Amino acid sequence: MSSSPVPRVPESRSERKERTRRAILDAALDQLADESFGSLSLRRLTKQVGIVPTAFYRHFSTLDELGLALVDESFATLRAMIRDVRRGEPAPDTLIDRSVDVLSAQLDANMAHFRFIGRERYGGVTVVREAIARELALFERELATDLARMPGLERWGAADLALLAGIFVNLMVAAAGEMVSPEAEDAAVRRGIEDTLRRQARMVVVGAAGWRPLGG
Amino acid sequence: MSSSPVPRVPESRSERKERTRRAILDAALDQLADESFGSLSLRRLTKQVGIVPTAFYRHFSTLDELGLALVDESFATLRAMIRDVRRGEPAPDTLIDRSVDVLSAQLDANMAHFRFIGRERYGGVTVVREAIARELALFERELATDLARMPGLERWGAADLALLAGIFVNLMVAAAGEMVSPEAEDAAVRRGIEDTLRRQARMVVVGAAGWRPLGG
DNA sequence: AGTTTCGGTGAACGCATGTTCACTGAAAGG
DNA sequence: CCTTTCAGTGAACATGCGTTCACCGAAACT
Numbered sequence: 001m002s003s004s005p006v007p008r009v010p011e012s013r014s015e016r017k018e019r020t021r022r023a024i025l026d027a028a029l030d031q032l033a034d035e036s037f038g039s040l041s042l043r044r045l046t047k048q049v050g051i052v053p054t055a056f057y058r059h060f061s062t063l064d065e066l067g068l069a070l071v072d073e074s075f076a077t078l079r080a081m082i083r084d085v086r087r088g089e090p091a092p093d094t095l096i097d098r099s100v101d102v103l104s105a106q107l108d109a110n111m112a113h114f115r116f117i118g119r120e121r122y123g124g125v126t127v128v129r130e131a132i133a134r135e136l137a138l139f140e141r142e143l144a145t146d147l148a149r150m151p152g153l154e155r156w157g158a159a160d161l162a163l164l165a166g167i168f169v170n171l172m173v174a175a176a177g178e179m180v181s182p183e184a185e186d187a188a189v190r191r192g193i194e195d196t197l198r199r200q201a202r203m204v205v206v207g208a209a210g211w212r213p214l215g216g
Numbered sequence: 217m218s219s220s221p222v223p224r225v226p227e228s229r230s231e232r233k234e235r236t237r238r239a240i241l242d243a244a245l246d247q248l249a250d251e252s253f254g255s256l257s258l259r260r261l262t263k264q265v266g267i268v269p270t271a272f273y274r275h276f277s278t279l280d281e282l283g284l285a286l287v288d289e290s291f292a293t294l295r296a297m298i299r300d301v302r303r304g305e306p307a308p309d310t311l312i313d314r315s316v317d318v319l320s321a322q323l324d325a326n327m328a329h330f331r332f333i334g335r336e337r338y339g340g341v342t343v344v345r346e347a348i349a350r351e352l353a354l355f356e357r358e359l360a361t362d363l364a365r366m367p368g369l370e371r372w373g374a375a376d377l378a379l380l381a382g383i384f385v386n387l388m389v390a391a392a393g394e395m396v397s398p399e400a401e402d403a404a405v406r407r408g409i410e411d412t413l414r415r416q417a418r419m420v421v422v423g424a425a426g427w428r429p430l431g432g
Numbered sequence: 433a434g435t436t437t438c439g440g441t442g443a444a445c446g447c448a449t450g451t452t453c454a455c456t457g458a459a460a461g462g
Numbered sequence: 463c464c465t466t467t468c469a470g471t472g473a474a475c476a477t478g479c480g481t482t483c484a485c486c487g488a489a490a491c492t
Contacts, residue, residue, distance in 0.1 A: 013459055017469065036252040036340035053450080055470045063450090078240035092433060119338045122393035124252030133397070161418050167387065174386045181349070200379050207423020229489055233439065258480060262480080271440045279480090 021059045023049045025073065029112035030068060033180075037067055037116075038124040053059045057184055068126040069119075074113035075135040081106045082142060092151045098206060100198040103172065107179060107194075118177030136173075152209035171200055237275045239265045241289065244282060245328035249396075253283055253332075254340040276369075283336075283344040290329035291351040296321045298358060308367045312421060314412040319388065323395060323410075334393030356381045368425035380424055387416055 011019070027048040029042060042063060046053045060066045061140040084102045087097075107114055120128050121136070147153055153161065175197040183189050227235070243264040258279060262269045276282045300318045301311075321350060323330055336344050337352070360381040369377065375381055391413040399405050 007462085011459095015466075016459095020469075032340075034340065034342075036254045038252045039255040041341060041448075043448070052471055053470090054452085054472085058469050064365065119340065122335045122337075122396050124248075124250065124255060124335065125249075126398075129397070160419070163412065163419055164411065167383070167416050167420065170386050170390045171383065174390070180338050181345070182342075196379065196382065200383050203376070203379055203427055204383065204420060204423065207420065207425075207427050209423075210426030211419055211423050227489095229438075232489095257478080267439090268441055270442085270482085271482085302447075391487070401433055 015103075018060070020049070020051065021101075024056065024059055024066070025069065028070060029116060032070075032116055032119065033112065034122055035071075036125075037120050037128055055189060064125070064127045067125060068115075068131055068144065070116055071128060071131040073133060074117050075139065077106065077110045077113045078117070078135075078139060078144075082139070082146070083214065086146070095150070096196065096201050098145075103175075103197070104194050107190075111179060114176035115180050119180060120172050121173060136169060140169050143168060149207075160211070164204070167204055168201065171197060171204070233275070236265070236267065236271075238273065240275055240282070244286060245332060246337065248332055249328065252339055252341075253286075253336050264357070280341070280343050283341060283421075284347055286329075286332055287344060287351060288348040290333050291355065293322065293326045293329045294351075294355060295358075298355070298362070302362070311366065312417050313414065316410060316417060319391075319413070320410050323392065323406075327395060329382055330392035331396050332387050335396060337385075337389060352385060358371050359384060366421075374413065376427070380420070384417065385419070385422055387413060 024045065027045055028040065031045060031048065040063065042056060043053050043116070046056050055124060060069070081102055081189075083208055084106070085099050088098055117136075121132050123129055140162065144161040147161050147165055147168075148156065153164075156164075178184060178193045179190065184193060227243060240261065242258065243261055245260060247264065258272055258277060259269050262272050268355070276285070297318055300322075301315050304314055326381055333348060333352075337348050339345055356378065360377040363377050363381055363384075366371065369380075374378075394400060394409045395406065397405075
């Protein structure tokens with residue numbers, strides 16, 4: 001369970017420091033599967049890492065700072081995802097399926113990050129909640145510019161594109177939030193959630209194509 | 217701040233008990249504006265109520281039970297809302313506006329309930345999260361049967377209606393979650409969130425009317 | 433009037449919390 | 463080789479935690 005900093009092979013100081021920092025972030029993500037950030041305990045956290053409580057302060061000056069680091073990391077994952085989608089040619093009719101496939105793959109690889117965003121988006125710790133809101137707004141704008149290139153949406157105004165992007169982000173984060181539940185560790189349940197997301201996204205985007213192209 | 221049980225007018229025993237129970241629920245809802253249920257403290261809670269910590273156990277056998285009571289209460293509010301919408305004649309073209317108006321009014325009157333649902337839906341306390349998921353699934357089904365009566369959706373299958381209902385619930389809970397932020401106490405920000413919800417709901421339902429009527 | 437019921441009290445319990453401080457020992461740098 | 467740097471240590475701190483228990487006093491019941 002604990003990934004303690006045991007230098008089997010001699011390490012440089014900075015290597016060791018980075019490894020401990022990683023271990024703290026990983027332990028936090030692990031414990032955040034079962035509780036909210038607001039109820040994280042420094043002592044339980046450091047115990048899992050295998051260091052003494054005070055050593056934590058060598059890496060973060062406060063627990064809130066840990067939270068912000070987790071937000072950064074989680075949104076790095078999210079941005080990597082959208083880059084992954086763009087990398088494939090944007091054949092518009094397969095875009096949704098491709099997007100959901102990528103999301104599904106990223107959910108597998110980085111479940112803790114998505115769970116963190118879903119859980120703390122409206123969570124109790126103000127500084128974390130605000131950081132997520134900020135990043136999510138940024139992500140939403142990125143998504144809106146991507147949507148602008150889709151067939152049927154070329155002539156949409158920025159306001160409508162923003163609304164649509166907001167809908168997709170809500171669907172995505174909600175799906176990520178569903179994955180929080182222990183049941184979702186069952187592959188079949190996971191598939192069901194993904195499938196619902198896929199169908200809902202398709203429903204929205206196909207519907208949107210029939211939406212009046214301009215106006216606010 | 218504290219609404220302590222001071223019997224200015226003589227009360228019956230059951231009246232007093234009910235009043236204290238209410239005070240506990242209200243104090244909890246109040247404190248849950250700033251933190252998650254998982255980090256609620258029995259001592260801070262009872263201090264705000266104006267009773268001694270042990271007195272709490274005269275009303276709830278555990279904090280989790282308090283959480284479940286809050287879930288019940290919050291969904292009673294939500295159900296009252298959908299009843300309110302139905303009470304007006306279901307003139308389909310004004311239904312969205314009417315729904316969002318009702319939601320807005322209910323958000324004013326019962327903000328703490330919606331905030332609770334939004335915040336704990338994916339929160340850290342399993343028993344509360346599961347109770348909300350259960351109630352939300354129920355609400356979703358109710359909504360789906362209402363949607364079935366809307367023009368353009370009469371011939372939809374149950375599966376598609378469920379998907380659509382899920383989209384609406386996500387939009388609604390997300391909007392409720394946005395209200396969590398202290399900024400949302402500014403009326404203009406509130407209006408903005410409501411307006412976004414209104415437009416997104418309209419976008420989805422108008423789009424949905426253009427969706428293929430059958431299939432899975 | 434006498435007895436029972438019960439919501440609220442206050443002390444006490446053992447334990448976990450975040451943060452402080454002077455410290456150690458090995459890596460880094462002169 | 464000697465000095466400086468610094469991640470991690472361990473004791474100590476005051477504070478807050480949930481829960482227990484015997485107790486009180488007024489309402490409720492007979």
